[in-house]
Amino acid sequence: RKHAYRCRIQPFSSKGKKMISFPRRIVKKYARSFASFANLDTLPKTTMTTLPNGMRVASEPCPGDTVTVGVWVDTGSRYETEENNGVAHFLEHMFFKGTEKRSQSALECEIENMGGHLNAYTSREQTVFFARVFKEDTGKALEILSDILQNSKFDPLLIENEKSTILREMEEVEGQIEEVVFDKLHETAYRGCSLGRTILGPTENIQAMTRDMIKDYVDTNYTANRMVVVGAGPIEHEALVKMADSHFGNIPTESKKPVMFEKAIYTGSEIRWRNDDMPEAHIAYAFPIGGWTDPDTFPFLVMQAMIGNWDEGMPGGQYSLSPLIAKAAEERMAKKLFGFCTQYSDTGLFGLYAVGEPMALDDLMYNVQGFVTDFSYEVDEQLLEHAKKTLINQTLSNVDGSSQICEEVGRQILCYGRRMHPVETVARIQAVDAAAIKAAANKFLFDQCHALASIGPTHEMKDYVQMRRGTYRLDC
Helix, strand or coil: CCCCCCCCCCCECCCCCCECCCCHHHHHHHHCCCHHHCCHHHCCCCEEEECCCCCEEEEEECCCCEEEEEEEECCCHHHCCCCCCCHHHHHHHHCCCEECCCEHHHHHHHHHHCCCEEEEEECCCCEEEEEEEEHHHHHHHHHHHHHHHHHECCCHHHHHHHHHHHHHHHHHHHCCHHHHHHHHHHHHHCCCCHHHCCCCCCHHHHHCCCHHHHHHHHHHHCCHHHEEEEEEECCCHHHHHHHHHHHHCCCCCCCCCCCCCCCCCCCCCEEEEECCCCCCEEEEEEEEECCCCCCCHHHHHHHHHHHCEEECCCCCHHHCCCHHHHHHHHCCCEEEEEEEEEECCCCEEEEEEEEECHHHHHHHHHHHHHHHHHCCCCCCHHHHHHHHHHHHHHHHHCCCCHHHHHHHHHHHHHHHCCCCCHHHHHHHHHCCCHHHHHHHHHHHCCCCCCEEEEEECCCCCCCHHHHHHHHCCCCC
């Protein structure tokens, strides 16, 4: 498309998950714009090698005595069907239940004796396994990761036992209203699509889970071309490549079965669970945006920072630079307010989450919609610069420690096909100006159908059609 940025950041490549490199002269220009960030160029760079089977191995050195190694897999609940929804998360549990040469207790003792930490998580598009250990135990940690990912037994008896654990976990999640609201937001925004289903899956799927379903999912999705081995800390890249090749070199490059990846189709709609017995209303209000490689990613990240993040436990909300937060705090319209920018490979949701006072919901949502709609018309330059500094500080906090670096490297390689160095990230943030904000807002926010999910006493909130009129202004 014709980009409205005019000589600012280059757009992401439309081929695969790679981005066009940011021009080095522009990177240097913006890196120098903050004197306090002048040493960013001295930060270590990521080295990446591709094994013969297609698996990528990446490392980034950082000082310290501990190393974080992990395996990032390009799969998650989005790669499930309606029948096996929940298998990706169930599988994550089963990987820690014992292998052909290690029982569950032996695995736990081995990690504990190393003084290490082994963990995993599943999202809609990524599944991650990582270990943090002392540098002399790097090889042993990588061997353990290899063992659980390739040699897990998936004992039918343990599968049956684990069902009750996951059902209890589902009950705990249902008690976390914010988690439920965001699940409902995905459900209404991506109706009938795999992206709209929950990560844990429905109860009936958990109860019907079998070893064959788990094995089939592993064979289909855990292939070398969709896996990245990442190491961060005092580690040599060549040594990591050698260990990865030894432990993961036999994983097949591609699956013999077709990979289930359903295109995301957005539907402007809403889900309201009215419950007048609850003390506050929890609301997520969002619009569809592009995926990770979309050129407007950074303008929306800056807009998220412009909205801010506040709850009533934080003093001084009425003095916030964000006029939305300042007004909500001063007039006690909300108890919590923050912006979000959730992105996937081909789509995303940008919006705002609020916990509002029941009798002030009309005023709250009027101000929320007005703030979001104003991005298409005018941009507060002072708030914009403050948001960019905030976002840069958050970016720099992600290069502090092996675990944070490992997480960033693994996620970015799956999303972008490469590691974006902090110098480039800062430059892309600095390149966002008022024109970029307006261009992105006019494309994705102006006069567009929103998605909304709410739980609680929402009787004071306008209906969908009335709120839809709040996505544009009539005074211009």
